[in-house]
Amino acid sequence: MGNIVVFGILWAGLTAVGEWVFRTHRAHSFYYTISNQGSLALSAFNFLSSWLMPIFIFIALVTIFALVRFRAPNNEPKPSEVQAMRNRAFIFTWVGLSFALNIMFWLHPTSVDLEAMFTNWRKEKAQHPLIVNVTARQWEWMFNYPQYHVTQAVNAQGLDEMELPVNRPVEFFLRSYDPFHTYDVYAGVIHSFWIPAFGIKEDVIPGETRTEFLIPEHVANYHTSPLVRVQCAEVCGPGHPYMESPVSVVTAAQFAKWIKYEQKLQAAAGGS
Amino acid sequence: MEQQITQAEARNNPQPKVMHMAPVLRGLVWATIGFAIFDLMTVAVDPFRGRPLVTEPSVVVGWVGALIGWLMGVGGYEGVILPLFGSPSTWVEPKNWRKYFGLSTNHKVIGLQYLVTSSSIFFIAGMDAMAIRYELMQPSMHFFTYTGQYLTAVGVHGSLMMFGVGTVVLISGLGNYFVPLMIGAKETVFSRLSGIGHWLLPAGALTLIASPLLGYWDTGWRGYEPLASQDPGGMVFYYLGIFAMTLSTIIASLNLAATIIFHRARGMTWARLPLFVWGILTVSLLNLIWQPEIEMTFVMALLDKLIPFHFFDALGSPLTYLSMFWLFGHPEVYIIVLPAFALWNEIIPVMAQKNLFARDWAIIGLIFVMMLSGLVWAHHIFTNMRNSEMFPFSFFSEMISIPTGFSFMAAIGTLWRARLRFTTPTLLVLMAIFNFVIGGLTGVYLADPPVNLQVHDTFFVIAHFHYTIIGGAIFTWVAAMYYWLPKLSGRMFNDTLGKWLALWIFIGFNGTFSQMFLLGLDGMNRWVPAYPPYLKPLNYSVSLFAFFLGAGFIANAIHIWWAWVKGPKSPENPWHARTLEWLTTSPPPDDNFDGEVEVVRGFYRYDHDEPSAYLVKNPEPAE
Known part of the structure; x- marks a missing residue:
């Protein structure tokens, strides 16, 4: 339990810092954008970045956390004390979240933005x-x-x-x-x-x-x-x-x- | 008595059949002769007189002759042709180092042949990358003399890396060596075919390397039409070289899939099959489906160029070529990376001495990535599509991250609360996971059409796929080389040095490719030896990291080579792994196991001391 709490705090903290830094830069993710179509792409890019940031930090932190916290004191081939092969809660959360996130990404920004693109193009076509x-x-x-x-x-x-x-x-x-x-x-x-x-x-x-x-x-x-x-x-x-x-x-x-x-x-x- | 034996030997081993020339040398000579005969035959039937001796059509036919000559010369004549016509094969596989320089039927020899050939290709294509990065240090042409020369370098780099390294090292290389060992087989099903298969690889690579001789081609590794039909003759060697290399992969995959299905040891049920073997099986099926597809596409494109048929130019349909290319092209990246996913979950449980977490999910992940990979191709051509057509491909491109995530889930579950031994392979696998997650997450941007329409064809995409291929697959290859080095050579590397060298390529790699994301977002497009000057500072910095990375790979190669030859002797099973390859001696004997293997339980349990398999030794032969 202690590991989960420490990991959770680190993850939340690093994600917060990452999101805060990103907020100060997000207007310039594409360096320079001056069209309505570009704004659409830019906002999709920024939306995805905000949501992908915790995922990236999660995996990156796991690799570092494993090296620091779960590292064996020596290279003797001793079996780990914990030998879990299943953790229903973890598997259920992982699979459920990855479905939910992907369906969300497909609805927003993908579907919403393509719809916006269609609508813009139709409107602009009508404006001579x-x-x-x-x-x-x-x-x-x-x-x-x-x-x-x-x-x-x-x-x-x-x-x-x-x-x-x-x-x-x-x-x-x-x-x-x-x-x-x-x-x-x-x-x-x-x-x-x-x-x-x-x-x-x-x-x-x-x-x-x-x-x-x-x-x-x-x-x-x-x-x-x-x-x-x-x-x-x-x-x-x-x-x-x-x-x-x-x-x-x-x-x-x-x-x-x-x-x-x-x-x-x-x-x-x-x-x- | 003695007299009779002498007579019998004289009849069975006729003296003139003993070979005097080294097979590779003979292969080169016969290839030259084959080329000359087939080329001149074509010129002889040409109804128009006065053409040069080598034309685009004649070089194609000549190349076929050269390939036949080469394959016969390296041992195919004695090993395949003679038996085919009913004569006994006179091919004798040498026992010493010479066995690596000719046709072999031993899967371990073939695996090493593939690894060495592929490493050489990695070196050549890597030097190519260094030249590209040197050129890009300045905004104008200062190293290459002509833009076509630069574009040829880009195309040769990409084609060699994809078809000679990415598709080869983990499948034909490590797969050929370790899959039969891991399933307790003593040989593969199509050993002789597999031996021939290796020699297609250097032939294909040399063809591609020779392509500038026929003229600089511009298309990069994708050979887009109609530019390809307009390009100089170098294009022809692009098609032919890739044809030979993909044929080599098809043969290796056919052999490995058949071996996994038919040659498993007693007790090696599907439920006990090791993860890496699952990886190779899924990838072999992908290869058997998609490599023939790209070969046929290239045959069509080649005919289009020679005849011409107008399949893919303005009179035909350029977009058809694009779809046919990416229909193969996207599965190709999973072909490269699936064995890497499998290897993570092969190495982590061993290093942690911990049960593999959610093994069934890890395998389901591999299988679903294999199946979904054929449904996502069009996200490579969003800039060519109507908006409504993007929807389904965007959907599948996003969904494929779900089964990909299962491999991560299994790895994380295994790492959690483990007693993880910090070794070079551990470090490299964790680095590969770190790198691949960047490659994977940036793929989510590319699956979203509005973002894709901006970053497509820029350095953002270059950074993305180098993160998946170098960051994911090549780092895992290096990890697997360290992990299996004691098995391959019976010797151990220096673990401290190994970790520093891993850190070296990690810094070089991330320094190079993370900055390429920024270049792409800042308006740097692909295939340009000259670019607007505002991009120079970032490009300069990318190049410095790239040189650092290149040197790092060479340093790792030298370390592995040193350990292989001079390293300290390793214990029989240094990592305390449970899979079958560690049941035999290092390096393994010719027929792999000195006895019969029987598997009694799965390989990924570390909560008990019972062995996973028994080796019933052969009785000592009576004197």
């Missing part, structure tokens, strides 16, 4: 979102704004870039093919569209069109945080490490100005 056609090719991200007739958004140097207005829903259409080599069936490979600060990635599959919705919630760009970038996350050949693009989340006014600028650039280049 900004549409961005994203084309992934080896090795370039290309951004097209059909509502503003911008076929390929680039900066003054002609490098692809993406700007998004803050707090406006965005619908990304993701496609993988090479617009310059459409005849080549080998040219399309799997890429993965990932903006770390937005907290979601989706694979871009040749032959399929996928959509993704989210709302950027803070003005930010690559210079305010390097996590605000498009990064290909799925290996797509030797150019994979360099398949990235800067992203800027800006105010509505700045976005309108940027669109004008893009249209001007396009007109100057003789594009449609």
Whole structure:
């Protein structure tokens, strides 16, 4: 009984300390998150962390406790004094708790969050979102704004870039093919569209069109945080490490100005 | 009288059949000849003239020739081909060290062959990891000259570690050596097949190592389509190398499962079967189900590349390849770790001299992990799925932690209030439990789709699976090597040194991979030799710990090697274990037991002194 009490106190104490330390850090578990989808993932991550912490501390403490408290004074092969092979209470609690915890995790955060994701996406679809056609090719991200007739958004140097207005829903259409080599069936490979600060990635599959919705919630760009970038996350050949693009989340006014600028650039280049 | 004997010997052992060349050397020569013949045959039937002598199709056919030549050269010709055609086998297994360098039918020799080959692969793939970590110390390319070269290093590292080490050491290596001993068998069921099986492993590993010769491939160990069909010829050796290595595993599993079913000693009922044997049985069934599945997938992918069939590119279905790969790929990680779970509960009761707690639950856990492992694969491809499709896979991925937990429950119940002897194997098993719980709990994050969509394909995932595989399985392998060293060699290691070396790899390992979780959360994605500069400090620190870890593994290997050869003589049963392998001498004789084994009760009771089994010695042969 004494062992259980000492262990219980240590476990509760360490868990309390762990949870307290975690509370001070939990806002930054993902370092930098600025979209509604990202907040969903972040809160799920933090919820799981809070509940997994006591389990981790329990097992870690058992290994240390066994080495300290149950250690034999010498290596003589003497049988242990306690030879329990069964402890109904322990087995029942262990199995029962592991079922209960897993079912809880599946209901919350998994089911609840997937449901929230569906609902968000449906709502954002109904709010006339900004549409961005994203084309992934080896090795370039290309951004097209059909509502503003911008076929390929680039900066003054002609490098692809993406700007998004803050707090406006965005619908990304993701496609993988090479617009310059459409005849080549080998040219399309799997890429993965990932903006770390937005907290979601989706694979871009040749032959399929996928959509993704989210709302950027803070003005930010690559210079305010390097996590605000498009990064290909799925290996797509030797150019994979360099398949990235800067992203800027800006105010509505700045976005309108940027669109004008893009249209001007396009007109100057003789594009449609 | 003497004259007659001389005549008889002359007829049965014709002189020209005595071999002069070492089998491995002959294997290499015959492999070269086989490659040349099959390759040139392919070139000869090519309707288009003017192609190079080695093309992707011809190298595949040539490789088959090389494999046949190699397997015949190492002893398959005398051991398999001659008997197949009705001639007596002229293969003589040497009695000295040479027996390890050729075809063998003795499961202990085969087990050691597997252990040594696999350790060599571990060393090579480990050096590969060191090169990868050296590259990642800087945010730009400074060591590798081309990104494809880096990606090939990553792919060779992963493939060798998975198919040449993880799947091999505890099953084909320690399993081949100890399972027959632990069930009181004198030999395995398919001994000759098993002997051939080992020689597929070095062939496969060398094929993978040679893959850069045909061009740098980019896909990593998963060979994702359609990138693979677009990649250079190195891809071909990826398929072929893994084909040979998985075939070796299938053969070992078939042999071990059959041996467990048919060659148990008298009294070795299913209810008395040792935990490690249960682990190997469940894992062998997993291997027999899933390794053929991945082989067929790779055959399809190879044909897709050579012909091409367009199974998996934009004209076909890239997602089908992904599902087919992970359908095998997730069971694979349980293939690696199930024997480790079993070993924890094999070693802990011995070190505590305490009854194994809830033995039935520990076995049920192994069986349910085996069955559930085929239902979780799609959590590897959540980023490719519609939201609604994620539900069931998320469910099973979370549920598989329940039977996994049974192994922990049995271990904790056994440790509780034990008189635990603090030895090197004890320490390493406790470290493995500590590491694996981190690997397992971080898996819960990956089973949750919204979190998965953020951390998938980042260093978070790399840290997670290295925690399960190195932290769980490789630490347990090292623990088992120390635990069984007195049985393998009859000698003992230095326990104090062993504990310090265990602490060394523990610090190196946790320093390396715990920081990788942070890297992943901070936006470091996989397969990048160049990355944004803000990630450099953390990467630099990871690399330093990684070098420390690599040196630690080498130090452990040197210690084990030293103890094996020069260590002090060990008592017959130094740990006072009760399982059957300790009933015989160390190292065991050729036919394992000098007599008949009869098991009379289970092996995990320490509350009485009655023996678990008797060895009825053979009568001394009359002079």
